[in-house]
Amino acid sequence: MKELLLGNEAVAQGLYEAGVKVVSSYPGTPSTEITEAASKFDEIFCEWAPNEKVAAEVAAGASFGGARSFCGMKHVGLNVAADPLFTMSYIGVNGGMVFGVADDPGLHSSQNEQDSRNYAIAAKLPMLEPSDSAECRDFTKLAYSLSEDFDTPVMLRLTTRVSHSRSIVEPGQRQELALKPYIKNPAKNVMLPAFAKPKHVSVEERTKKLAAWAETCEINKIEDNHSKTGVICAGIVYQYAKEALGDTVSYLKLGMVNPLPAELIKKFAATVDKLYVIEELDDVIETFCRKNGIAVMGKDVFPRCGEFSQHVIRRCMLHTEPETLAVQEDVPVRPPVMCCGCPHRGLFFALKRAKVFVSGDIGCYTLGASAPLSAIDTCVCMGASVSGLHGFNKARGTESEKKSVAVIGDSTFIHSGITGLIDIAYNRSNSVVIILDNSITGMTGHQQNPTTGYTIKGDPTSAVDLEALCKSIGIARVRVCDPYNLKETQAALKEELEADGPSVIISRRPCALLKYVKHKPSLVVKEEKCVGCRACLSIGCPAISMKNGKASIDRTQCVGCGVCTSLCAKGAITTEEAKA
Amino acid sequence: MNQVKSVMIVGVGGQGTLLASRVLGSAMLSCGADVKVSEVHGMSQRGGSVVTYVRYGDKVYSPIIEKGEADILLAFEALEAARFLPWLKTDGTVVVNTQQIDPIPVVTGSAVYPENVIKSVQAQGAKVVAFNALKLAEQAGSVKAVNIVLIGAAAKRLSIDKQVWIDTIKATVPAKFVDMNLKAFELGYGAQESELGD
Numbered sequence: 010m011k012e013l014l015l016g017n018e019a020v021a022q023g024l025y026e027a028g029v030k031v032v033s034s035y036p037g038t039p040s041t042e043i044t045e046a047a048s049k050f051d052e053i054f055c056e057w058a059p060n061e062k063v064a065a066e067v068a069a070g071a072s073f074g075g076a077r078s079f080c081g082m083k084h085v086g087l088n089v090a091a092d093p094l095f096t097m098s099y100i101g102v103n104g105g106m107v108f109g110v111a112d113d114p115g116l117h118s119s120q121n122e123q124d125s126r127n128y129a130i131a132a133k134l135p136m137l138e139p140s141d142s143a144e145c146r147d148f149t150k151l152a153y154s155l156s157e158d159f160d161t162p163v164m165l166r167l168t169t170r171v172s173h174s175r176s177i178v179e180p181g182q183r184q185e186l187a188l189k190p191y192i193k194n195p196a197k198n199v200m201l202p203a204f205a206k207p208k209h210v211s212v213e214e215r216t217k218k219l220a221a222w223a224e225t226c227e228i229n230k231i232e233d234n235h236s237k238t239g240v241i242c243a244g245i246v247y248q249y250a251k252e253a254l255g256d257t258v259s260y261l262k263l264g265m266v267n268p269l270p271a272e273l274i275k276k277f278a279a280t281v282d283k284l285y286v287i288e289e290l291d292d293v294i295e296t297f298c299r300k301n302g303i304a305v306m307g308k309d310v311f312p313r314c315g316e317f318s319q320h321v322i323r324r325c326m327l328h329t330e331p332e333t334l335a336v337q338e339d340v341p342v343r344p345p346v347m348c349c350g351c352p353h354r355g356l357f358f359a360l361k362r363a364k365v366f367v368s369g370d371i372g373c374y375t376l377g378a379s380a381p382l383s384a385i386d387t388c389v390c391m392g393a394s395v396s397g398l399h400g401f402n403k404a405r406g407t408e409s410e411k412k413s414v415a416v417i418g419d420s421t422f423i424h425s426g427i428t429g430l431i432d433i434a435y436n437r438s439n440s441v442v443i444i445l446d447n448s449i450t451g452m453t454g455h456q457q458n459p460t461t462g463y464t465i466k467g468d469p470t471s472a473v474d475l476e477a478l479c480k481s482i483g484i485a486r487v488r489v490c491d492p493y494n495l496k497e498t499q500a501a502l503k504e505e506l507e508a509d510g511p512s513v514i515i516s517r518r519p520c521a522l523l524k525y526v527k528h529k530p531s532l533v534v535k536e537e538k539c540v541g542c543r544a545c546l547s548i549g550c551p552a553i554s555m556k557n558g559k560a561s562i563d564r565t566q567c568v569g570c571g572v573c574t575s576l577c578a579k580g581a582i583t584t585e586e587a588k589a
Numbered sequence: 590m591n592q593v594k595s596v597m598i599v600g601v602g603g604q605g606t607l608l609a610s611r612v613l614g615s616a617m618l619s620c621g622a623d624v625k626v627s628e629v630h631g632m633s634q635r636g637g638s639v640v641t642y643v644r645y646g647d648k649v650y651s652p653i654i655e656k657g658e659a660d661i662l663l664a665f666e667a668l669e670a671a672r673f674l675p676w677l678k679t680d681g682t683v684v685v686n687t688q689q690i691d692p693i694p695v696v697t698g699s700a701v702y703p704e705n706v707i708k709s710v711q712a713q714g715a716k717v718v719a720f721n722a723l724k725l726a727e728q729a730g731s732v733k734a735v736n737i738v739l740i741g742a743a744a745k746r747l748s749i750d751k752q753v754w755i756d757t758i759k760a761t762v763p764a765k766f767v768d769m770n771l772k773a774f775e776l777g778y779g780a781q782e783s784e785l786g787d
Binding site (some may be wrong): 011013015039042117118140141170171174175176177217221245248249251254318319320331332333334336337339340341342343344345346347348372376379380381452454513522543550552553554555565 | 611636658706
């Protein structure tokens with residue numbers, strides 16, 4: 010039966026059909042739903058790993074063990090997994106192994122716009138790039154046969170619009186595979202220099218063989234529309250190009266983006282007078298063409314930055330602009346905000362009041378950088394808040410230690426904050442690290458993690474004891490505060506900033522969106538008491554606004570967290586009963 | 590069906606636009622159309638502007654809708670209709686919930702929610718169907734049914750058998766909410782344009 014599947018769900022369907030046995034990933038938009046969907050199949054062991062490096066190594070281990078395996082991540086997660094990626098390229102596979110990576114052109118939910126195709130080139134790995142959900146399923150299955158035929162991990166590249174678009178897939182049956190035997194083979198699997206040296210040679214030979222395969226494979230195909238203009242493209246860009254240009258041009262659609270087929274491209278180029286390479290982000294295909302003496306137009310016509318669309322292609326090639334209704338000038342922006350009842354709000358308010366340098370990290374709480382809280386100073390990558398604070402304080406000395414903190418979520422702390430905290434303890438800075446423990450991985454849509462006590466399938470499991478962990482690595486001062494209680498939070502902050510030695514504050518309160526979190530009734534404003542001072546607006550709660558000079562609380566949004574009540578000097582914010 | 594139709598759903602993160610796009614997409618699929626639905630996940634879901642695209646026809650290539658391409662702009666919130674008006678075809682229709690949700694710059698006083706948003710959308714030359722979907726959702730039994738009310742209003746303007754919509758809703762929402770959502774759909778389907786700003 011035909012189903013409308015997200016590209017990510019279709020990849021999971023492909024994993025199921027290909028007989029994959031082990032999936033290990035770390036959540037990251039836009040890749041998360043691959044693993045969530047895969048976890049619905051009982052035949053697949055699925056897990057959230059602490060980070061992408063661990064996930065890739067788990068998948069590598071499963072491959073050694075003779076099973077087909079997968080690890081999924083977003084583009085920046087691949088940076089974390091790069092270490093196993095490069096060496097697994099030398100080792101190859103026993104059971105087929107696939108790295109799924111989802112890029113985010115247009116930065117819908119990311120800190121940079123890197124192009125993962127460069128990794129495939131650098132690690133000398135084959136990379137497939139589907140353009141819709143049906144291809145997501147098909148290319149995923151193909152990736153496993155390629156992996157085993159050519160003894161190589163295979164990369165599957167997605168982009169946001171492929172991952173998060175639904176299109177039609179007809180799900181198929183699972184291929185049940187027997188576990189491949191494990192045979193001890195140090196020359197293949199132990200990458201000592203003596204073994205790795207000949208392996209590098211065989212990787213180069215493998216790339217040649219893969220390039221030859223790419224020349225004739227079915228997923229690299231010419232669509233000859235008898236046009237004098239040709240377009241080379243891959244992935245979602247193919248869909249944009251078809252939308253913009255229809256059958257007015259001929260196409261070379263590349264399903265495999267590394268290695269590229271030089272002869273096929275030359276053959277295609279010979280049929281047209283004008284040849285465009287249309288690719289989002291970097292000029293990977295274009296550079297390859299130029300290196301092979303094929304004249305193309307690429308980044309001289311199309312942008313390097315941002316997401317493409319049918320409109321971008323029309324504008325760059327046809328120089329047309331759509332007819333539209335006029336834009337209204339005075340539409341205020343609507344940036345994302347912390348939710349009503351978000352436990353991070355109280356903590357960031359306390360930080361703003363304390364006027365400290367805040368070394369930030371990746372998660373919902375990065376929104377603490379936005380007005381009116383405007384509390385975050387830096388945000389680089391997962392874990393950088395902790396190690397970055399240590400460096401900041403080493404540069405600026407003891408006075409800085411009393412005026413600076415790091416903020417990091419529970420999942421991000423497990424991902425790569427622990428090592429930074431060990432550095433703080435070991436190399437002695439009096440840094441204050443605040444773990445925002447909201448009992449879930451929030452930003453990516455509520456995934457379990459090693460601190461929550463549940464697995465991806467919802468089964469109970471051990472939970473990291475954050476207090477004991479921090480103490481065991483040499484942080485003597487560890488305390489917990491409730492960010493709904495501003496007074497307690499502010500006091501904890503003040504004391505830890507003044508204290509000697511490094512410290513950890515665990516700001517603990519579950520995410521307000523979690524199903525088990527019981528909301529309190531909406532708060533109300535006693536209009537006769539409200540003087541319109543706007544103090545309650547300083548926390549940036551979307552439920553509070555000014556109506557006719559008085560504060561007003563939207564009942565449909567307020568969850569009664571009460572942070573605003575402690576800001577009101579007049580006691581004007583209260584519960585319904587108290588008002589009555 | 591042949592020609593591709595584009596429905597753009599805009600709103601505020603948390604309003605249920607994703608479910609609405611799935612209902613639309615599934616209804617089109619059961620009519621035998623080629624369908625693509627593009628969703629928004631991640632950071633923008635946290636109370637920001639959200640955009641979802643639904644496209645259907647004989648053969649759909651791009652999953653996204655660009656400026657000047659939407660046949661219907663289904664706006665869950667008034668300001669969002671104004672923001673995304675340039676995405677509407679010049680002869681397209683705006684179906685808009687008159688509910689107003691203040692964005693944070695308005696809440697903090699650094700910006701003003703413009704007056705008569707829907708009237709000015711109309712003044713740009715768009716066909717506008719405006720009504721209070723929140724009120725109808727409350728009438729149906731839950732403020733959370735705003736999305737299904739709006740689906741109802743859009744369905745009225747799409748050439749698909751009503752029963753297909755009803756079957757799709759039954760198959761999409763949890764069993765215990767089916768009756769409430771069907772009521773919401775009917776209220777939306779029958780919604781007449783109310784006094785603007787009502």
